Amino acid sequence: MTSTPDGAADQSSPVVHPPEKMRGPVLLRGTQTAGTSTTDQRLLDSRGPTDWVHTDPWRVLRIQAEFVEGFGALAGLPRAVTVFGSARTRRDTEQYRLATRIGAALAREGFAVITGGGPGTMEAANRGAKEAGGMSVGLGIELPFEQGINQYVDLGINFRYFFARKTMFVKYSQAFVCLPGGFGTLDELFEALTLVQTKKVTKFPVVLFGSEYWGGLVDWIRDSVAGAGNISEPDLSLLHLTDDVDDMVRVVHDAYAAWEAAH
Template identity: 65%
Template sequence: MSDEQPDTRLPGEPREDRRQTGPVTLRRHKVPRTTTDQRLLEGHQPADWLHADPWRVMRIQSEFVEGFGALSELGPAVAVFGSARTRPDDPAYAMGVEVGRLLVEEGYAVITGGGPGAMEAANKGAFEAKGTSVGLGIELPFETGLNEYVDLGINFRYFFARKVMFLKYSRGFIVLPGGFGTLDELFEALTLAQTQKVTEFPVVLMGVDYWQGLLDWLRGTVLDNGMISSADLDRLVVTDDPHEAVKLIRTYEEPRT
């Protein structure tokens, strides 16, 4: 049997003006002057191909494979979000340490973004309680790498791959005071729960004074204008008490053993 591909040229179309590469058809000026194998085996070539979209797909795939592989046996875990700018002398930092400690005592691993500030605080609490402290880092121009309290760390290039790991392996979210990144993670989780893309799970906001303005706006503007339902807001619980926050997570769903 011949391996030659059938001739699917249009009538009158020269063979050299057409190339079939898998499902992709190239014609006329889109046909490259060299083959894929030739470019692969050439020793002296620019590295621009590393940034081409097809190669990015492979990098994206590798991030999912690495993430799933590293976290598949993690067990019950809770994600803790918060600002990288939280200072160690900020009350929110102490709150994060306590949250991390209490989660470990209740049988959970702690997952954060792996950075400094509030994320470091939660990792520190989990570390000091001798639990599993996970950091899902992200490649940013101003990031300093994973904090020293992370036992299991994964660095991602892509935010969306990182977000999947948070959602897939967390039984709930505890959200400390934070900025745009924290708000992004919070509202993505709420949107996926609202649209039933994920099983509903508890979301606890830590810091009544910090979050009250947002909650007032959601109730007084967004809800009043019919953009969300009251059930959407019922997903949010706000407290200043780390014990209450962890209790809410614990009573929502008992961890599987």
Template identity: 70%
Template sequence: MTERPRPAKAKGPTILRGRAVDGATTDQRLLDHTGPADWLHADPWRVMRIQAEFVEGFGALAELGPAIGVFGSARTPQDDPSYALGEQLGRALVEAGFAVITGGGPGAMEAANKGACEAGGVSVGLGIELPFESGLNPWVDLGVNFRYFFARKTMFVKYSRGFCVLPGGLGTLDEMFEALTLAQTGKVTSFPVVLIGVDYWRGLLDWLRGPVAESGRIWPRDLDLVTLTDDVSEAVRIMVENDAEAPS
């Protein structure tokens, strides 16, 4: 008789199951301003844990080589066209000489990791402690779990040469706009962002070109940082050309 699956949760490098699963995340406790004031006195110790996350991430990824970050929804089912697109993208990036870095979760992230792994490339997953995900997908060869979003984001930007973005939700939008903001403000250079899925992303770009740009809240040239396509080969070509032109 098969046992009933128990709830599971990744908490940094630790896996919790069953009654050991707690209802809060480390990020939540760090940012929450309610509750007992004794958390205030623990903040210096949190700094040590944050430092450890950076050290572990830098150590794991320092010799990774050229890599591309791939983002997309964890809720993408395997029979969704975006899943097949993610597999194709992961495979094509490896064939072009890149490692593939995802958030390590299910859905579109799993698809990109699977394509990279099956193509014989380096498949990386940078996981995050969440109350509703239970660790890295099985196609991750090199995985690092983080407690803090900002430490994880630093790894994505530092070790990726660009981002390919499949259809996704709030987490995907967060990573995409983070990259665009860093590029717009000159914090990162030579950092292309390609949105894959014309029908899915067109409305967002129309809104940015329309009321957002027309009201002066962004410059129209800011949208030159983004390419919209349905063609995986075009997305990979942009990454290859950017990598060739980037200063060594």
């Protein structure tokens, strides 16, 4: 499939790509993609023969290797912001163009842009950062249906284990910006909120971009979750809802300045 100058997909000349899947750092195509289980799935699956008793200790070394590889690759990153959003966002949509603007705005302000490395919103944010001359980072994950690291990533790592990948997002970011997305985006959003609420990380803003999409969730958290006493009133301030790119950049800058002052 080719692209028009504005990044929209050109449907008139489709290119057929072979099936593709990442297994950790390994790229598989064609007949090599047979079988859909992932490393995470095999680790967490307690069913089947008891030989897992003998193999699980060795998996610890692979897990350790993922942390070592991630820490080594990302240690030299400048200040960074992670942008989350749907892998299903099409290139010819306003959402894609918005994510590109957000990636570019962060890059122009000196932030590296980290995403999950996939297509859709992630690709758009990486694209914006790269085209603005910034650092574009993708932290991919082994999934049976993922397309691999997108072409706009300058530094990419593909993980087998979600928990290793999540550690990298939090450790090397100074903020999260969440655009409309699905379960993966929601997972990262609430993981970040939990870490900030429990003070595992500090001075870490979580920005929800898009009031039409996120407004109902924010209302539910305020009315139902806080209303039932399951979180306290100050916890509501951990979320910043906006539709303005400049406002998002301001929130990120203010939080980073506070973090620098504390260190």
